[in-house]
Amino acid sequence: MSHPAEQDLALYATRDLTFFSRLTVDRHVRNCPACAETVAEYREITAELANATPQIEDWDILAAEMRANISLGLEAGACLPTTVSEAPVSWFSPRLAVAMASLMILAAAGVALRPDQPKPTPTVLAQQSVKVDTEGVTITNVYME
Numbered sequence: 171m172s173h174p175a176e177q178d179l180a181l182y183a184t185r186d187l188t189f190f191s192r193l194t195v196d197r198h199v200r201n202c203p204a205c206a207e208t209v210a211e212y213r214e215i216t217a218e219l220a221n222a223t224p225q226i227e228d229w230d231i232l233a234a235e236m237r238a239n240i241s242l243g244l245e246a247g248a249c250l251p252t253t254v255s256e257a258p259v260s261w262f263s264p265r266l267a268v269a270m271a272s273l274m275i276l277a278a279a280g281v282a283l284r285p286d287q288p289k290p291t292p293t294v295l296a297q298q299s300v301k302v303d304t305e306g307v308t309i310t311n312v313y314m315e
């Protein structure tokens with residue numbers, strides 16, 4: 171015979187099981203003295219806990235503890251901005267750094283390899299034709315050097 175899980179027995183003892191689980195455990199416990207005993211023990215413990223109402227005798231100590239917890243929470247909160255400001259560093263991966271460096275080298279090379287001679291500036295406009303058709307206006311400039 172397979173017994174219900176210990177936690178199911180505990181939940182059954184405190185009537186916190188779901189309906190169908192309770193039916194299953196209930197049927198088992200009726201036929202299993204060992205589990206019935208376990209359930210009985212849980213019920214005893216639960217009853218003792220219910221009777222043992224915590225007595226708060228010193229409210230000042232409790233208040234001091236709560237203040238300490240609040241200040242701890244504030245300190246924890248104060249740490250957050252530091253964490254956030256450090257976060258962008260994590261996405262700056264070495265691979266990205268290499269990619270950026272490569273781009274910069276390419277840009278530098280592009281500037282360095284650009285021919286020194288200036289672009290030939292057209293001085294004489296020899297011909298200008300304007301063609302208008304259904305697709306739009308095409309302006310063709312022909313320059314003489």
Ligand SMILES: [Zn+2]
Nearest residue numbers: 173174202205
């Ligand atoms: Zn059992």
